[in-house]
Amino acid sequence: MSPVDFYGKQFSSRLLIGTALYPSPAIMQQVIRASGAEIVTVSLRRESSGGRIGNAFWDLIRELGVGVLPNTAGCRSVREAVTTAQLARELFETAWIKLEVIGDDETLQPDLVGLVEAAAVLIKDGFQVFPYCTEDLTVAQRLRDLGCRVIMPWAAPIGSARGIVNRDALKLLRARLPEVALVVDAGLGAPSHAADALELGYDAVLLNTAIAKAGDPVAMAKAFRLAVEAGRAAHQAGLMGARDFASPSTPIVGTPFWHAVS
Amino acid sequence: MLVTVNGERKEIAAGNLTGLLGEMEFEGRHMAIAVNYRVVPRLRWAKTALNDGDQIEILTPRQGG
Numbered sequence: 367m368s369p370v371d372f373y374g375k376q377f378s379s380r381l382l383i384g385t386a387l388y389p390s391p392a393i394m395q396q397v398i399r400a401s402g403a404e405i406v407t408v409s410l411r412r413e414s415s416g417g418r419i420g421n422a423f424w425d426l427i428r429e430l431g432v433g434v435l436p437n438t439a440g441c442r443s444v445r446e447a448v449t450t451a452q453l454a455r456e457l458f459e460t461a462w463i464k465l466e467v468i469g470d471d472e473t474l475q476p477d478l479v480g481l482v483e484a485a486a487v488l489i490k491d492g493f494q495v496f497p498y499c500t501e502d503l504t505v506a507q508r509l510r511d512l513g514c515r516v517i518m519p520w521a522a523p524i525g526s527a528r529g530i531v532n533r534d535a536l537k538l539l540r541a542r543l544p545e546v547a548l549v550v551d552a553g554l555g556a557p558s559h560a561a562d563a564l565e566l567g568y569d570a571v572l573l574n575t576a577i578a579k580a581g582d583p584v585a586m587a588k589a590f591r592l593a594v595e596a597g598r599a600a601h602q603a604g605l606m607g608a609r610d611f612a613s614p615s616t617p618i619v620g621t622p623f624w625h626a627v628s
Numbered sequence: 629m630l631v632t633v634n635g636e637r638k639e640i641a642a643g644n645l646t647g648l649l650g651e652m653e654f655e656g657r658h659m660a661i662a663v664n665y666r667v668v669p670r671l672r673w674a675k676t677a678l679n680d681g682d683q684i685e686i687l688t689p690r691q692g693g
């Protein structure tokens with residue numbers, strides 16, 4: 367499979383996964399290995415037990431040798447998101463940030479105005495921003511113009527497992543932003559949803575809940591890995607277009623009894 | 629002095645961030661700190677004096693999606 371490029375770094379896996387919600391830390395590690403993911407998302411939080419929980423988690427991630435993409439999950443203002451990103455850079459020693467500015471508690475829909483504003487501040491501060499956004503074309507264009515080389519629209523609300531809800535808008539984004547690495551982030555529930563995103567020409571997918579909450583998360587991680595590979599291979603092979611009419615696959619010429627006069 | 633640490637108001641004896649981490653029995657290397665929404669790099673923790681009313685966030689790595 368051809369590599370994907372995120373801010374000048376090349377990766378062979380097009381599946382990025384989250385580190386939350388697994389039944390145990392050991393299963394999280396097995397999932398990450400089985401998924402083949404080279405990038406995992408992490409967050410940073412307040413801690414009351416003297417740093418022991420956070421340090422133990424970080425040791426588990428470092429054992430895996432994968433890249434980390436810290437997020438600003440839960441931030442509801444530009445100020446919170448910018449400071450959280452700066453804290454993440456200090457903590458994880460990376461300029462990458464998955465930028466989330468949440469605008470609505472019910473849908474966890476991103477606050478697109480705040481997102482653009484925060485992205486501008488962070489890019490000026492030297493960050494390489496992975497913004498979590500909706501499928502809105504003009505917002506994606508603004509983010510690109512600010513310097514985002516990766517943009518991450520949702521398929522559906524976080525954790526909803528609905529798959530791609532607004533297919534036409536995601537196709538339009540792909541067509542209009544050919545130079546940007548596009549990652550479908552959030553809302554994928556099944557491997558077929560991930561394959562769908564890759565077939566549409568998306569560069570990668572990012573998901574967490576669909577694997578973490580599966581009956582067997584390790585087996586599901588493998589299923590997503592295969593689906594992502596299949597989707598990418600199908601996109602590269604060139605999919606036929608849908609038609610509104612039938613077209614026989616068996617040759618017409620030589621059909622028995624064709625034009626037979628009774 | 630009275631400060632807010634991770635959202636809780638606290639009376640503390642420490643005068644700087646290194647002292648505060650000791651007072652709160654923080655262990656390990658992996659944490660990041662902001663005072664009044666400004667990140668304080670690790671190298672400046674010992675030199676960063678705290679003031680009455682400061683809002684301090686001490687964060688550690690956590691699972692995330």
